[in-house]
Amino acid sequence: MERVIDPMAEQRSAWRQQSETIAFVIMAAALVVAPFVTYPLFVMQALCFALFACAFNLLIGYVGLLSFGHALYFGWASYVSAYAAKAWGLTPELAILAGTLTAAVCGAIAGSLAIRRQGIYFAMITLALAQMMYFVAVRAKFTGGEDGIQSVPRGHLFGLIELRDQWAMYVVVAAIFLGSFLFIYRIIHSPFGEVLKAIRENETRAISLGYKTDRYKLMAFVLSATLAGVAGSTKAIVVGIASLTDVNWPMSGEVVLMSLVGGLGTIFGPVVGSFVIVTMQYKFAFLGEWVLVIQGVIFVACVLLFRRGLVGELAHWLRIKL
């Protein structure tokens, strides 16, 4: 994909070099203020989607792989986590762990198939595999078919902390989000992350330098799927529902849209993008099918007019990294 980062790095002043840290502090502060300004449940839902979009962006933004089937990991993690919490009575942290593991295993299998082809084929394969698992979810007994798994208990964190309390739940979700976000940041800035970027820029050259790019791509895919799983499992616990909406292809499209609006290949872009899209869906719910049309228009506008996305444009304008 197109490079977003400004090459004139050495000309930055001191605060510009710290731009990511400053942005992170602002984001963390916003998370503290947010539940007092708007509904905590809304913020929690948006945070789950933000994490989902960050996980997706790890692949498209830093390895250049467009997965059109991330609903598979989000949705199946959400099912397993909901089922574990409801039917097995697991505590929320174990339920989330179970969902995350499911996503990791699915990611390992789907990823090892999908990385055998490049570019557009990669997108089609991930989409097709996700659709297959959607049909499995429709057929499987434990998913509850059209009804999904409803009224999932939030339970007690570590068997101690009552999560039915909105504030306790909020702190947990915010902690999961910030922890995962820092983890993604760490991946991107690690030597491993540098290799991923090298693959994005020129895979043939990375191979010629002796990197086994398939292994790196698979690892990145599994990490992305796993983090999408964290998002899905947490969402199931927060909202108390796992349904077919979470595994179907429009969900895969939505996460692409969120990342695209915020800015592919920027660390903060997916977070901003998902808050924009979730807010839009919430405010415009009364418009019915027109929401779909609006999403389509945003897609077209983003691709034609501002491919850097909101955060990408801002970063470009201020000549900083975000």
Added chain:
Amino acid sequence: MFTIFGVPSGALFGQLLIGLINGSFYALLSLGLAVIFGMLNIINFAHGAQYMLGALTAYMLLQFAGLGYWPSLIIAPLVVGALGIVIERCFLQWLHNLDHLYGLLLTFGLALIIEGVSRHYFGTAGLPYTLPDSLQGGRNLGFMFLPNYRAWVIVASLTVCLVTWFLIERTRIGAYLRAATENPTLVRAFGINVPRMITLTYGFGVALAAFAGVMAAPIYNVSPNMGSELIIVVFAVVVIGGMGSILGAIVTGFALGIVEGLTKVFFPEASNTVIFVIMAIVLLVRPAGLFGRRA
């Protein structure tokens, strides 16, 4: 009636017929995708929506203009194909120098717009489309009952597929097209208007999708959702066949339709997923696809 592997022959041939019908739609749609991909290097995500638009146009022609099946079979592809030309001129032509993935994202957005608008005006429930009188009824072949319309769908789509193949592989204009796929700059230097050819190719691919849509209208109900699930299966078909060969797309389409039909008889639980499973196996054994060339 006799049985084959414990399955009554009537059921077996019935499902084979349905498989062939589905296969003809897979073939028509993957053919269109392959033609578009060859020229524009874009995977047309809106293909399913354009297929649906073909069926919807036929429905509207019948409801509001009183035009029946036969005129629709010509008019609907022309109308939707013209829309495709507008789409190419307004949007896709700006994506030439960008990563191919942007084409996928843009056409996905277009698909959402088309689907959303249709859902708003026509709802999500299926709208029935009545068969023309000339194709009602059927004939008894001795081992099964063959409805006339289904026979027509198979013959018509096979014909269209083969004509398209002939057009691309055996005619002068097809030679230009293939040359422009290989090296557009050189072909332009020879004085051929490549951008116009690209536009017309997209229009043609879209018209193929709409044609499939009109033929599907009497079999499935006309519904705004009919394209989106189908297109994902067609993507899997395209991955299995590889987009390098026109004939490959046609053969893969029909073959997978038959396999799907047979699965419905012997192992109905897997009928939705069988094509995706085959895709996974093909990726393991022949990553470039059955008819694909290594990139």
